[in-house]
Amino acid sequence: MSQPKPMSHMDDNDIPSTPGKFKSSYIHRLRYNFSLTKVTVWALVFFGLIFLSVFFRSPSSSKSDDPTRRALGTNNWGGPTWEKRVRTSARVRSGKGGMSVLVTGAAGFVGTHVSAALKRRGDGVVGIDNFNDYYDPTLKRSRQALLERSGVFIVEGDINDMTLLKKLFELVTFTHVLHLAAQAGVRYAMVNPLSYVHSNLAGFVSLLEVCKSVNPQPAIVWASSSSVYGLNTKVPFSEKDRTDQPASLYAATKKAGEEIAHTYNHIYGLSLTGLRFFTVYGPWGRPDMAYFFFTKAILKGKAISIFEGPNHGTVARDFTYIDDIVKGCLGSLDTAEKSTGSGGKKKGPAQLRVFNLGNTSPVPVTDLVGILEKLLKVKAKKNVMQLPRNGDVPYTHANISYAKREFGYKPTTDLETGLKKFVKWYLNYYSAGKKSSG
C-alpha cells in the first residue's frame, strides 16, 4: 500500500480523490488527516476484535460449531517430489494388470485396511485424507506411517479441494475411486451438524464433479451406512427395504449420498457402488465407537452407559469385523464395471449398485460388554439407561444375500474372535508406544 505524503510536502496541486469536487487545500488536508485517524482507529478496532476472537474463543465452541476446524493442513501438496510420490504410489505392480485406486479417507479405519490390502495384492493406491481432529489425529498419523511402510502415499488434503483432486487425476489415470472420506458417527451429528454437510454432501459432490469430467472416468465404490434403514422395523434389512426414515443427520446425509449417486450415474454415466457398512470394528478402529471407548473406560475403572430400548428392550448391532469389510470392498471394486461417460457426457447406461456389508448376526450391546469384561479381565461399571433420542436406532441386522450373489461376500468372524484381535491390538498400541488413548 502506498504511504500518504507528510502534510508539509503536499501542495495545492495535489489531485483530489473525487475529480470535480476540489476543495481548498487546507480543508482537504484537515479532512485527510481526520479520515486517516478514523481509518487508523477502525483498523485498530478491527484487528483487536480478530485478536480477541482468535485468542479468547472457547475450545468447545471452536470444536463444535465450526465445520472447517477439521480441515488441517489442506494446502500441504504440490511440487516435483510430491508428484513423484503420487505417481510411484499409484503404480500397479509390474505384470499384474491390476487397478489404480484413489482411496479417500485413507488414514481412516476402513481406508487404512483396504489400502494396505490393495497394495499387498499389487494394485496401485494413492490415499487422500484431511487428518481432521474429530478423533485423535495421532492415531491417523500412526495408520499413515503403517501405510507408508507398505508403499502407500497419503496426500494431505480435503475432498472439497477440487483443484487438488483434478491435479491427482492429471498425474494418474485412476481406474477406480474408493470413497471412504466422511464425517462418521451417529451421535456427533447433534453436536456439529455442518461437518456432515461439509464432508458427506459437499465433499462427495466435489469428488463426483471431478470424476465425471475426467477421461476416462473412474468407477466409484463408496461408503454408505446401515444407518440409512433408520426407523425401518422389517428385519433383516434388505437393500429393497425402505430407507426414507433416517433417525440421525448422519443417516440422512448417507441416504442423500445414495440419491446423489443415482443422479451422477443417470446424467454422466458414472459407475457407482454404495456399501452399507454395519458397525465395523477391529484393530486400528475408531475411538468414537462404543466397543473402543468402552474398552478404554473399563480399563480405567470408569463407568460406561449402556443403552436399552423401551420396556428394557435389547439394543443390538450387527457388528462386522474389519477383515470381512475389506473383503467386501475388494469384491465390490473387482466387480465394478467401467463408467460409460467421457468429457462430462454419458455414452450409455452405467452400473449403479448398493450392497449391505454386515455380519448377519446381531449381538446385544450387553453381550458386547460381557465379552470385553472377559477379554480385559476387568468388571465394567455399568449405567444402564434408556436409549436417548440421539440418532441411535435399537437394532440392526443385515441381509447380505445380494453381496453374496454378486461377489461371494461371506463374513467369517464372530464378535468374540474379532474383539480378541481388537483388544490385543489396543493393549499393544496404547502400552508399547506409551500413546495416550485420548
Ligand SMILES: O=C(O)[C@H]1O[C@H](OP(=O)(O)OP(=O)(O)OC[C@H]2O[C@@H](n3ccc(=O)[nH]c3=O)[C@H](O)[C@@H]2O)[C@H](O)[C@@H](O)[C@H]1O
Ligand atoms: O453401521 C453404521 O452405519 C454405523 O455404525 C456405527 O454406529 P453405531 O452402530 O451406532 O456404533 P456405536 O456408536 O459404536 O454404537 C454401538 C452400540 O452401542 C450403543 N451405545 C453407544 C454408546 C454408549 O454410550 N452406549 C451404548 O450403549 C449404541 O446404541 C449402539 O447400539 C458408526 O459409529 C457409524 O459411523 C456408522 O458407520
